[in-house]
Amino acid sequence: MPVRQARRPALLPRAGTLLVLALLSAGVAQAACTDPAASGVNWRRCYMDGRDLKGVALDGAMLRETTFQRSDLTGAKLPRADAYRAKFISARMAGAVLDGTRLIEADLTRADLAGASLKEADLRNAKLVGASMKGADLTGARLEGADLRNADLSQAVWTDGRTCAEGSMGQCH
Template sequence: MKKEARPYRDAALGSRYLTGLLLALVTLAGAAQAACTDPAADGVNWRRCYMDGRDLKDVSLDQAMLRETTFQRSDLSGARLSNADAYRAKFLSARLDRAILDGARLIEADLTRAELSGASLKGADLRNAKLVGAVMKGADLTGARLEGADLRNADLTGARWTDGRACGSGSVGQCH
């Protein structure tokens, strides 16, 4: 016995399916786009943006979404990035001296050769972060998580270590 085609029912189901699919695609596309052109502000969504070479001195980016954003050679001196989510962000050769990164999520972030002198990283999550050759003189790492972080050739002279002790002169790659 052959099934009888039901053109009206099949067309209605197909139409609802296509409408739902289009709605899902529009919703997902809107959610995936970061507002890379938005000005610097607390809570800004700069996810997967290119901010290379920017002058962002003294800006406030508290609680900003900075996942997978690149700030290569940018100047963030004195900037506030408290509780920012900068998972896998790239700060290669960036200036972050005197920056406030307290509670920031910097898991797997690349801070190779970054200038972090006098920066505050209290309670920051730097697990598996790359800090090769970073200058961290006088930085405050109290309560920071550094499991798996690569500190090769990082200058920690005068830094406050995760346990609160001061790193002595000649602290390169590890706190002495």
């Protein structure tokens, strides 16, 4: 009795393989640091140091581990952005809207956040050493483990809604 060989499935031709790969990767966002500022942009692990980003709209943007050192984000809108471990060292962010933004372990050393809105922002383990937060709104923000050494909290609205006294440095009085 002749031995029958097991049938192997036919391999897709090269064009078919490419089509399948294209369909599988459709809709997968790729980080492009050269993409223009826009809502939902994916700037993960990008270098945006020294950029003029005044008033930009970055609602829901992916900014994980991106660096914005000495950038100007005055009046920028970043609600619900994911800025986990992002660096905003010496960034100008006066009047910025960071409501609901994820800033866990972010470095905001010496950042100017005067008048910024950080309502419901997640600032756990963030570094805010020497930051200017005069008049900032921190209503409902999470600050567990945040380093606020020498941060100016004069007239800031604290997490519980009370207003910090003039001269509040490092903690709300």
